[in-house]
Amino acid sequence: MDDQAACLRLLSRPERDRHDAFKSEPARLQHLAVRGLVRTTLSRYRAIAPEHWRFDANRHGRPFIDDRLGVSGLHFSLSHTHGLVACAIATFAEFGVDAEPRDRDVGLAELAPAVLSPRERARFETMSGQARQDFFFTLWTLKEAYVKARGIGLSLPVKKLELDLEVSPPIAHFGDEIDDDASRWAFRSLRLTDRHIVGIAAAVPDGELEIVPRRTRAINPPLHV
Structure with missing residues (x-):
């Protein structure tokens, strides 16, 4: 308490x-x-x-530090899911973070056509069990992180964003429907706990993305006697 x-x-x-x-x-x-x-x-x-x-938000709901505070060179992105809250901080604005549980039951077979590119989906269909879950949610979190980084809501066709997870770090390819240059972006997938996958997408001004993970204690829930 x-x-x-x-x-x-x-x-x-x-x-x-x-x-x-x-x-x-x-x-x-x-x-x-x-x-x-x-x-x-x-x-x-x-x-x-x-x-x-103090905070404000753009018309798509992305929060940012209120300009009236006069703070420059400091930006944040948030994600929360069952058992984890992620807060990413950067000196530049174009970045995003997304977190998901590895065992989330959301009907992956039904979601895959809307989220995955044809090549990603073909690989997804060859998998089963936890490997299939991890593959999907690694892609999901990286794509959601990119959507948050762009700050333009759900209008982006995420299945036109293809990520090659066979190389590290992942390499992105954008379809013509995405008005952006994939070479500007760095993508990273993290396992901050055994139960969660965290994705980060960042358009790093100098091309080098350095991530320093830190963990802090969660709020203790009240005891029920």
């Missing part, structure tokens, strides 16, 4: 209102963990107290 109380004190009024509106306890805890993590993480890089950060 101390963790939750500390995080609650950091929230803005709209964040607190949204927290209070959640009907389920897991949803409230996840929202609290996301907002607490981004605030405390940003404060590692600027002399701004966690409770003083």
Whole structure:
């Protein structure tokens, strides 16, 4: 409860209102963990107290630091899923992060035609078990990270973004429907826990992507006696 109380004190009024509106306890805890993590993480890089950060969002819902704070050269991307909250920080704007559980049951066979390129799908069809799950969610998280990095919502045809996972790091190929240069982008897949896959997509200005993973304690759920 101390963790939750500390995080609650950091929230803005709209964040607190949204927290209070959640009907389920897991949803409230996840929202609290996301907002607490981004605030405390940003404060590692600027002399701004966690409770003083203010945020805005573009028309597609991508959040960013409120311009009125006068902060430059600091950007973030968020993802949350069952058991994990990911907050990526960079000095440049074009990057994104996405996280998924390795065992998520979402009907992969039905999703594959909408998400995977023909070549990716052909390889997917040869797989089974955990290898099939990992292959799909590695591609899913990398593509979702790219969508977040572009900040233009779900209009991108992700199956026209093809990733070659047989090389490390993955190499991307974009179809004509994606108005972008694939050579600008670096893609990385991480296993930050045994149960999750995390994808990062970044258009690094100098061409070199350096990732420094850090882990922090999650908010402890209340004890039920």
